[in-house]
Amino acid sequence: MLEPLKPVSRGAKIVLGAAFFVLFFAAWALATFGGLIDGMFLKDPLYTLRIGWDLFAEFDFIQDVGVTIWRVIGGFILAAIVAVPLGIAMGAFKPVEAFFEPFVSFARYLPASAFIPLLILWAGVGETQKLLVIFIGSVFQIILMVAVIVGSTRRDLIEAAYTLGADSAGIVRRVMLPGAAPQIAECLRLVLGWAWTYVIVAELVGSSSGIGHMIMDSQRLLDTGQMIFGIFCIGVIGLVSDLAFKWANQRLYPWAF
């Protein structure tokens, strides 16, 4: 019945995808309502949902969500503005790559979370510090991925463009960029997912707003329901942004899908 790479129908795909969510909640409900896990460690799904409602209705949680989204997008856009052009230059021109690549490869392994104490010292606990954490976490990854994508432009397409009169600038602008654009968008989608991890880490330390801050507060009150709801919210936002990114890619680059 299971054949490698055999496609699945659209209907079956949706049913299968939804089925796992159902299974997941069923297991959660069974574990909590069935008394298998102490309520102090894991609240049941209904309580979590109710406390989530309270968070929005009474504690202005929507503001925290908004602040967190703003930080992720802000830091991510800053990183993309620096990284995408640099990555393109590295991918297209080998001397540029030789100059930056060793340092960027090294910097990529510097964990963004390890910079938090330093960044607090440099930039305080304000928004700048939060944006910088996300920036540091994303920028080196994007640079390297974009450089690889652009560098793997098909050689025969470049040669064809040369015989059609393109010069170096034309090769980059008319062949490398349009050819790499869908993959660059995919890379940004991937890194945006990682940026969500960095923002929460940044908000867990020295913050007075945001989803991470709410989770930290809930820990002090021993409210596992709120903590789980906060984590859940991040998952939902991540899923929505991912779908939006995918949708936009398919509209923008119909030739690639």
Added chain:
Amino acid sequence: MGFLRVESVTRTFPGVADGPPTQALDRTDLSVEDNDFISILGPSGCGKSTLLRIVAGLDVPSSGRVMLDGEPVSRPGPDRGMVFQSYTLFPWLTVRQNILFGPRATDAAVDALIARVGLRGFENHFPKMLSGGMQQRTALARALANDPKILLLDEPFGALDHQTRSLMQELLLGIWEADRKTVLFVTHDVDEAIFMANRVAVMSVRPGRIKAETRIDLPHPRHYTVKTSPEFSRYKAELTEQIRAEAVKAAQMESV
């Protein structure tokens, strides 16, 4: 004096991993008149693609030079239109946009070319929606759209099935008979070389050079039935003999 002159062109590739260097071309000479159609015939690995790439400016000779219309060739340019064996349409551009890619392509000329290569109705398709034959027809139109001085074809129909290949040969020949554009056509297919060309240059294997040239005196316009005529068979027998000797040499070199 030719319109295109390949003068004593040598091309040596450095050896891989300290191996000995490979001499792909050895003092190759070739002269092509304006409006002529020349096939370069040779077994795989004889350096015929290298020769074409040097004429295109995509590769540089180790020594010797290429002159086109009195000017030395040093870099690629739209005056030498090229069609490759691999499918090289830009996947993000439609058929029409692909043909418009070059600097001298005009809207009116593109419309005429689309009709000529039989792609009307497919102008706004992306390459991935086209068959191999249609992609190569688009690539041919894209090269012609710049009104090049010479058309360089590197086994352009090599990846197509036999029937499509025959139709493409007739299409290209029809275009040549109407325009008399200078063409340099690289192939390893004897039938194709004879059917298309006024002159067939057979290349020897490593180091490659032009071993013999045969004038093909078949009248134009050529109909596909010419392929079964006695004259055609005579040319085929002669060229098959020449290329066979090279193929045997190539096989022996590989087995060493």
